[in-house]
Amino acid sequence: MRMKYxxxxxxxxxxxxSAALVLGRARKKVAVIDExxxxxxxxxxxxxxxxxxxxxxxxxxxxxxEQILAYPTVSFVADTAVSIAGTDGDFRITxxxxxxxxxxxxxxxxxxxxxxxxIEGLADVYGKSAFVCPxxxxxxxxxxxxxxISSGADALHMAKLIAGWxxxxxxxxxxSGDMTEAHREELSQRGIPVFDAPIRSVDSEGGIVxxxxxxxxxxxxxxxxxxRTTLVPGSDxxxxxxxxxxxxxxxxxxxxxxxxxxxxxxxxxxxxxMHQAIAAASLGSMAAAxxxxxxxxxxxxxxxxxxx
Ligand SMILES: Cc1cc2nc3c(=O)[nH]c(=O)nc-3n(C[C@H](O)[C@H](O)[C@H](O)COP(=O)(O)OP(=O)(O)OC[C@H]3O[C@@H](n4cnc5c(N)ncnc54)[C@H](O)[C@@H]3O)c2cc1C
Numbered sequence: 001m002r003m004k005y006x007x008x009x010x011x012x013x014x015x016x017x018s019a020a021l022v023l024g025r026a027r028k029k030v031a032v033i034d035e036x037x038x039x040x041x042x043x044x045x046x047x048x049x050x051x052x053x054x055x056x057x058x059x060x061x062x063x064x065x066e067q068i069l070a071y072p073t074v075s076f077v078a079d080t081a082v083s084i085a086g087t088d089g090d091f092r093i094t095x096x097x098x099x100x101x102x103x104x105x106x107x108x109x110x111x112x113x114x115x116x117x118x119i120e121g122l123a124d125v126y127g128k129s130a131f132v133c134p135x136x137x138x139x140x141x142x143x144x145x146x147x148x149i150s151s152g153a154d155a156l157h158m159a160k161l162i163a164g165w166x167x168x169x170x171x172x173x174x175x176s177g178d179m180t181e182a183h184r185e186e187l188s189q190r191g192i193p194v195f196d197a198p199i200r201s202v203d204s205e206g207g208i209v210x211x212x213x214x215x216x217x218x219x220x221x222x223x224x225x226x227x228r229t230t231l232v233p234g235s236d237x238x239x240x241x242x243x244x245x246x247x248x249x250x251x252x253x254x255x256x257x258x259x260x261x262x263x264x265x266x267x268x269x270x271x272x273x274m275h276q277a278i279a280a281a282s283l284g285s286m287a288a289a290x291x292x293x294x295x296x297x298x299x300x301x302x303x304x305x306x307x308x
Contacts, residue, residue: 015268088263152178257287
């Protein structure tokens with residue numbers, strides 16, 4: 001068993017890295033355990049992060065690590081956390097590599113992950129010309145012919161958003177029966193085509209989609225797709241140790257990332273439905289301040305000033 005850390009952070013994406021920076025600057029002993037499978041690894045460019053617009057996700061993490069390593073109490077571990085025992089003040093984290101870490105506090109910054117895509121050809125374009133978030137990738141597709149794969153109230157919500165980037169888009173419901181007459185009427189009044197047949201395939205070349213083919217033979221030419229993936233928690237460990245989990249799969253936290261389990265915090269995609277890197281980094285920073293606050297309170301009882 002190694003030394004006891006002040007905080008073990010599980011996950012080294014924007015949330016975990018931001019927390020590590022704050023805690024490192026606060027002179028806390030921190031281990032960031034990261035298996036290196038961030039959700040945005042499918043994409044070549046990350047957008048909308050102030051001063052880093054655009055940047056490759058891998059380069060973002062490289063710069064972050066380089067800057068964090070200026071603080072000598074932070075270390076990085078390339079491994080997967082697989083089990084957790086103990087309570088506030090003395091957690092034990094075991095990894096797939098067979099290592100064990102002791103820590104006073106725990107921060108889950110394990111993100112969310114996508115379930116495998118079921119539409120043929122969609123995985124070939126995911127992160128290259130098919131995206132999940134118009135704030136992240138809408139600008140790059142402005143004024144282009146797009147397909148939005150969505151249905152029901154979400155299709156309407158997506159239509160209102162996407163309309164800010166292009167007035168040449170089509171809704172494909174992929175065989176979902178969720179569209180009401182009211183939804184159809186609202187879209188039709190604005191000239192937005194809606195196709196209901198299931199999608200047979202997404203045809204592309206070099207990752208760039210050129211058409212969506214439906215099972216009834218309809219082809220919808222386009223240069224980009226926006227769609228929803230099915231998300232699950234990046235790690236099941238929060239649930240396993242008793243953290244309350246919301247319906248969306250996110251860890252329930254207070255505004256500073258504190259969970260219902262004493263000493264356990266969560267930040268980033270794992271704890272919010274606002275999936276953007278800068279939001280994740282911000283939540284990581286806030287959780288780190290809360291963690292440092294608890295550690296400072298606990299250290300205060302045995303703090304003595306050095307003689308002047
Ligand atoms: C295709 C795509 C494009 C995107 N584009 C943008 C964009 O342009 N701009 C933007 O702001 N946002 C974008 N996002 C969203 C952005 O990627 C996320 O909001 C952000 O990465 C969340 O950061 P995070 O630190 O919470 O999680 P992540 O970045 O997902 O990092 C979580 C880390 O935890 C690790 N992990 C999980 N479980 C364990 C475990 N048990 N042990 C060890 N490690 C573990 C994972 O492997 C991963 O490395 C995009 C997302 C996708 C899917």
